[in-house]
Amino acid sequence: MTLFQMEVLVAVANIGNFTRAGEEIGLSQSGVSHTIGSLEKELGISLFVRNRTGVTLTAAGEEIVSSARVILAHSSRIKEIASQSSGLLHTTIRIGSFPSATEHLVLPLIRELGSLHPHLETRLFEGTYPEIKEWIRTGVIDVGFHVLPEEGLDGMTLMQDPLTAVVSAQHPLAKEGTVTFEQLAQEPFIMPMAGCELLLHQEFGRRQLKPQIKYEVVDNATILAMVEAGIGVTVVPTLTLPPTLPQVKAIELSPPVYRQIGLVVRSLHECSPSILAFLREAERFFSTFTSK
Structure with a gap:
């Protein structure tokens, strides 16, 4: 069983159709069918029930897809750790900010990180304090500039x-x-x-x-x-x-x-390695930025 097979399996389970799943992951319909067929042959069970409108998971297929999602999540985490250790942040960070922080803090930080980590991509969402808190809570952004302390969020003063x-x-x-x-x-x-x-x-x-x-x-x-x-x-x-x-x-x-202005996240314990690396880079930058 390979990671590729699990990626195809999860894509088909999510979409419920071989053709549309193939379009989603850049694989032909016959390629999806062949991959799922090979996996079913290897496991010795049927993962899907085929019908005219699409496919649905069998009972065993549901359990296997659940485990496949966990494995793919761990695989992604391993890649992030490797990226972090190499000093490159191969990811997209979604940042929330309020107007005065955007001009004076966020833009200088983005310029600095862009020069140090060319593979890092950032997306900026500007709003009020309550909006930033809600965006963190609902997962719209990964990290937000905010006034500290803020109840219900983990923060780091900058x-x-x-x-x-x-x-x-x-x-x-x-x-x-x-x-x-x-x-x-x-x-x-x-x-x-x-x-x-x-x-x-x-x-x-x-x-x-x-x-x-x-x-x-x-x-x-x-x-x-x-x-x-x-x-x-x-x-x-x-x-x-x-x-x-x-x-x-x-x-x-x-x-x-x-x-007190800092960065907030939903939980430091749940942050990905890339987000933790971003927080460390921000802390390093502002320790020198504010002393200039």
Whole structure:
């Protein structure tokens, strides 16, 4: 019995038709029939019941196909381990990311890995924190950039992104070197709603403060325009700030507060060798990236 025979067997079991299974795996109908016939002869049993509409598994065939799937999965895992040990990632990694991480973290990482591992392919899915979590849970993506900790997912911290207060250039606080949450709580507040609002509520609550939230806004450019117009003050992650600011002043918080950005997976124990290798490469890259 060969791996090729098992691949053909599983393909026919999945599709229920010799011709369509052959099209799926690049084999002629006669080639599929010959392969299955040889396997049945070797085993001494019938694996399929043939009829006019297609084929169905016999009781013994169902058990054998179940074992064949396990063997093929282990075969794939062995190939991944060999690929990993050779220093090449022969696989496709599906990555989830939120906008500020995409520009500042994901794209530099993809460029770096592309030069080191030319056989590695990446696909990018950009969304919100809840979408990334759902994509991980349902298997749409293999790994996601996310704020940590995130309940229900295993994570690995890559960097700390400081939160920054932003006020109008004409605001009295613009003259300050640093600002506190106590000072911000006395001002009309624009709450960013792209994900860091939970951290901000936590920081205000920790100090027993209640911010004067006047607006809740998702889009970062809109938030900055509102601050520039003197409508209120805000606090945003530093990575979300554009290189050139409008007529606003970005001020450090005292004491500093950070959002922890990292990579999340459904379970580190269930990761394939290629995903684990990707995580190690990302950790290595960001250990040097953040120290530059």
